[in-house]
Amino acid sequence: MILTVTLNTALDLTYGVPELVPHASHRVSDVAERPGGKGLNVARVLSALGHETVVTGFAGGATGTVLRTLLAELSPRAAISADATSAPGGASGAAPASGAGDTPAPTPGFDSSPAPITDALVTVAGSTRRTIAVVDRATGDTTQLNEPGPLISADEWSAFLARYEELLAGADAVALCGSLPPGIHVGAYAELIRPARAADVPVFLDTSGEPLRRGIAARPDLIKPNADELAQLTGSRDPLRATRDARRRGAHTVVASLGPDGMLAVTPVGAWQASPPARVPGNPTGAGDSAVAGLLSGLVEGLSWPDRLRRAVALSTATVLSPTAGDFDRAAYEELLPRVGVEERTTAA
């Protein structure tokens, strides 16, 4: 299974309004609620690709209860006890919960029935934060409001560390995702990278700012910054230069997201740039999380770097195209996959 860590999970609300006007009153025309936080988004895409995933991190309060209910509804094994450690191994052999009956054994990456997502979140006293995306229905433009998240106590952090090390034992890879909630020290990701490396579990780090800077020093296998995060980290806006710099700081592989231009990967065995066949209109929310899911699943399946990048770029482009923020359009993904261009880059400094 693949483990994703979301220390600051969120109940993601999407509000449709005709147009957001500051200092006016708005009737919200439609409300959508879903479990959020980067690691949960990554898990949802991994599940859609047929990879069994375990999610951990923190959840609490009434919003945490709603988040966990919605998370359970995502999984085809929702009715089965969510004891992470009792469900090792792949989902490939599991029967679908509601039988379409005509699907063959699922192929990872192209399975049409989602694999289980197991809830291994640690319950905390504080309340899981809400995030609100206010979408102008005329233009699709989005205004984002993010609550800070619950204050995590030292005891809650210790309980999480114990759960995390237990889960690592059964993980093929782990992704550490998103912002830190109040109360968690800024070097937390470094503290999570070390036991993963000691256990030989490949570890991805997808965060920004000081948590990224401190995390890199613990030598994660992969980071996936966007251009702004990379510039903030290295001081350079030249992708190749900044990517090389980020590797010198400790990341084994850096996959820089270049937005609509695709991705640049600098790895220990070479460098590649992958580009979508065309620029596409849509909402980029969640495109980065889909890319992480593509890279993680490609690693676990033993794909070559060009194939991992092809998948990551096709998934993130199919996410931009999807009418629902953060979901990916499966038909678009399958159509895009063979059309993503990958070329080798020289990395000589």
Next chain:
Amino acid sequence: MILTVTLNTALDLTYGVPELVPHASHRVSDVAERPGGKGLNVARVLSALGHETVVTGFAGGATGTVLRTLLAELSPRAAISADATSAPGGASGAAPASGAGDTPAPTPGFDSSPAPITDALVTVAGSTRRTIAVVDRATGDTTQLNEPGPLISADEWSAFLARYEELLAGADAVALCGSLPPGIHVGAYAELIRPARAADVPVFLDTSGEPLRRGIAARPDLIKPNADELAQLTGSRDPLRATRDARRRGAHTVVASLGPDGMLAVTPVGAWQASPPARVPGNPTGAGDSAVAGLLSGLVEGLSWPDRLRRAVALSTATVLSPTAGDFDRAAYEELLPRVGVEERTTAA
């Protein structure tokens, strides 16, 4: 006791941001949650004035559970079973839940320990809505986002009607407050006014648009529209003319809110205008609900019309002055009360 009806209760969230910028991402610096909807706001002020209050309407889902928990925390009798019909009579004789010990028997209107608020909400399958007030911390300007509310079924409406008629039997007055949730017919307030009048319980109606227009025809004792609501109802922006027109449509008394200029009351026994001593800066959210609480408590206490208006204007001005939206500043209220000017108006058409 005083009964308030809130068919579309809300979990009111206040988000502080440096400045709301459309299509940008915002970290919310502070989050406040409280039970909302106009009738609940009125009940909170009545409780602060020492009047025992029962709240009914609908609540459901996770947001409804949070709302009811917060509502219970407001009341000094939170630990006692919320069976409305078993708690008739005033709160004046009740001992404070946590003993300051040095307070004399409370005087309604000036009691410093709040009277109980009893939760007689009807549980529904849908989820209580959220409202979000996004406050620019630099200027205090507020952007409001209101969810529509749960769909109420015919069975839930019937269950509410039965609860309402039962509660009316013990009520000294009833206030029908706010918007209608989806599923409730637009003539609902008329349906609630008739049994109140049949039971000789004075009934206030504080709503707007078509629910107000339909409600007035059932002859409520009092409506409290603001200038916009009055203009929408009557087509006139002249307060005296519009107020007279609203009375002809069925309201026995019309108290028109004139914003910072105070209130104009046209009653069966005369007309008065009450004005605060000065214009005050602040947030007008909840000022109208405080005015309703002032008028209701003044009615139940048998105050003269000038004294009821004095209280309503002092309370709403003290609400504008309060740093927390919807709360009133007690010291300001007591200081303002004797300084509110009231003059008689002629109503001859």
